[in-house]
Amino acid sequence: MVSKRSSFCSGSATRAAACRSQVDLVTSQPVNTAKLERMLSDRGISRRRFLEFCGAVAVALGLSEAFAPSIQEALAEGIVGKAEGKLIPVIWLELASCTGCTESFAQVDTPDIATVVLELISLTYSETLSAGAGFSLEEAKEETIANGGHIVVIEGALMEGWDGNALRIANEKGTEIVKHAVSTAKAVICAGSCSVDGGWQAAKPNPGGAIGIQNYLQKAFDAGEISSIPPIINVPTCPANPEHLVAVLIEVLLLDRLPVLDRFNKPAQIFGQFIHENCPRRGHFENGEFVYQFGSEEEALGYCLYPMGCKGPQTKNDCPIVRWNRRVSWCVEAGAPCIGCAVSDPTTNKRNWVDLNSPFLKRFHSINIMNYVFQPATLAVAAAGLVVAALAVHGFGWKISGRFAGGAPIEKERAWDIRHPNKAVSTTMRKVAAKKDRVLNAQLIKEESEEKYFDSVSKAALASQAEGHLARQQANPEKASDTNDNTDQTQGGE
């Protein structure tokens, strides 16, 4: 059993370590694989399809498809282990949500491998998927929480509104349910954007006080309501992509380690690159071939959806590679611009992906100030227009006052200088003042001699001027020293 080997590696565990643990798996018993294949064929899934699935999971985990047998082995051990009662139990909590994430797993017309695998994994509690209901199911959940070491998968946002009463399940506040369920949990997986950043529920005006799980747990921890926060793995998108969830669950449950996470606690392998970078329409973008209107010829040609507000260039996800609906297609491939459902930021409740990206068909999101909603371009053009109008009015005034032609006469002295002649910037002004005050005259000449940037002619003129002054000083040394002593006082008194 793999889970015995180690506790979770840290989020920064290297890929090399991950590969080693994968290689170890190959050596485990093949007996379980045969058992698993029998279990799957009972449910109508061939060995070939199962191996394809394992290859896809390996890719989603950031490994080569060559690791498919290792994944198969791990799944076999896990699922067979579950039959023997050894597997980590999973509780699936459904909070304020549309059940879309559950549907994303469960809505299948043929037995879907991911669903079957998840079903086979020990999903002990799920409002939607569990066959049981009522008291017995709640009791099973309580038992799981009491035993501890389980995984909590959370779908949907928490509601803090009306003291947490905005969301009540089984006569209990959602906030209390979550705090209780994670108290002994080994890890929390936030499935879908609502549980990551509050999602649609948290979009303005958010009367119910919707909030993402990580953000809420941090608040509860800071308030001392919970003693610790288990590792959180955020798997956004709307709905959560089953491929992503299965990959993360397999890594956590069967390989017994956390995926490598980025600074938003999202699996770095999945949410590491912009959609734009791997988009099948990227060639059209570079060529400048765009769709400007739905139903147009350009749309039929499959051109780039950038002008239709596609958020692919600012959304990090591996949609173009993993795709959706069992790798059939995905939004942009199907002709819809990306709406950026993966940009969820779990660290703040000030913005969520809906507010950040709506209106979905515009290049910018709208700004909402005091309930005035407008596009950033509108504000910019309005500000520039205001300046143009002000300049036009000013220009008329400029013309009427005759400043265009010939211009206004330049002032004889600075207005400030006239009010403060002794400290004037203009030397001419200070000379006027100095005529009345020999102290200032001496100071003026001293300062002038310090100026270094005049040309040689000016310097010579200055020197001769200074010499003249020096001669006067020598002729009457007593008075000159008196005036120097008083210099500071005179200045200070101004």
Add this chain to the structure above:
Amino acid sequence: MAHLAHYREAHPLPYVITHWINLLSMIVLAFTGFVIHFPFLPGIMGLCRGAHLFFACLVLVNMAFRIFSSPFIKSAPNMGTREKRQDMFVFLPQKDNRHQFGAWIKYYLFLKKDHPLSGKYGVPQKLAYLAVIPLTLFIAFTGFCLWVPTSDWLLMQFFTDLVGGVMAVRIIHYWTMWIMIIFVMLHVYLSIANGLAPLKMIFLWKEHGGLVYDPKTKNIIGEDDLGEEHA
């Protein structure tokens, strides 16, 4: 003639060239930026993205040259004089600028009839030119927050997270460009408010006569018509 003479010493040739580079780069950057924001002209997206990056780097190099060459290139400390000093003391606030902020504002608002004396530039003008330096650095920085190869550098990532993601950075980048555009509008208006002669100087390096300013006394000392009639 009520204006100061405009001599070549006020704008040494290297800075006439840097001004040309700035003008052309800003036009290209604004145009390509609009195309990148919304491709109103199809077919040139790849070209515009390349040009946008190239001219952004050109503006930065140009600005670095303009600033770091200023201790080594001399220019006149004022209009109306041929005396020169290190340019760094000319574009930074000068003694001639002191106490003149209020006077300039009053003059622009028609509350003061005569034209204030000043240093190389008027006080609001000089403040605006100095503000362009951090503004350019900021708009370039936000640009590099958006350009994928540099977007995951620590500082860029920190800023992007601080303001709330790539979308917020895009809006800030866009608004900063509009602040630049508003600056250019004011700059052009005030440059030609006293006639077109300053344009001839900065673009064609042609002098025109006028009053002569003495940086020593910091006042007007005479008039120079460059030996011919000037309107």
